[in-house]
Amino acid sequence: MIRFDVHRLDEVGSTNDEAKRMAHEGAPEGTVVVAARQTAGRGRRGRAWVSAEGNLFLSVILRPRIAPADAPPLAPAMGLAVALAIEEVAPLSAELKWPNDVKVGGRKVAGVLSESLVSAGALSAVIVGIGLNVGAELPPELAEIATTLSREAVRNVRKGEIEEALLKSIADVYARFLDGGFAAVHDEWQARDALLGTEVRIDTGTRVVTGTARGITAAGALRVESAATLTEITTGEIL
Ligand code: BTN
Secondary structure, three states, X not given: OOOOEEEEEEEEOOHHHHHHHHHHOOOOOOEEEEEEEEOOOEOHHHOEXXXXXXXXXXXXXEOOOOOHXXXXXXXXXXXXXXXXXXXXXXXXXXXXXXXXXXXXXXXXXXXXXXXXXXEOOEEEEEEEEEXXXXXXXXXXXXXXXXXXXHHHOOOOOOHHHHHHHHHHHHHHHHHHHHHHXXXXXXXXXXXXXXXXXXXXXXXXXXXXXXXXEXXXXXXXXXXXXXXXXXXXXXXXXXX
């Protein structure tokens, strides 16, 4: 089982950038960077991640011995780890929006930014960054699409409590992923699929696919049906 070595910072630009810097310097698997605030928090697709004090911002260095092409499903697996931690601690039921958003009550409560470090064609590390809205007030422009644990949870969830549950959950899901790949967590992911049966538009980076979401495969790809044809999308973003 992975063991964590947690580095705590009051403020940093981005915990992912700090973890990446440490990984380049040889920091081992299980190194975790947690910051109380981020001044340049990053989301996927180059978006900013609003990072006010009161929420959880952490990045974990993983060094799985897998090919770079096998790394993408780690991100949805880590989304599941977040959902399981919320379900245990809050306790609330959480949903997953492929590839790796976590939702509660139909609104986004957490996001995962997974970045691979590749050297000479081999995967040297994966930085898994997680932003989880715990108690900070949401900016008004996000109020409709995002939420926080303090808004949703039936009890007062302390940040330290959810952080501890999250690290345990990451260790558990990662161990299962290393043993059996995404297939080992597929059923649990599928049971929380927020997109199942909905109409989606996905930017794969090379094209835009439109159709009905038909769940995810045992390899973590999104299945989309259009004109009676099923397409499997390995990496992409819902538009
Ligand atoms: C997304 O949904 O777009 C992913 C958001 C990921 C945000 C986290 S906060 C901790 C880590 N550091 C960053 O700069 N980003 C991730």
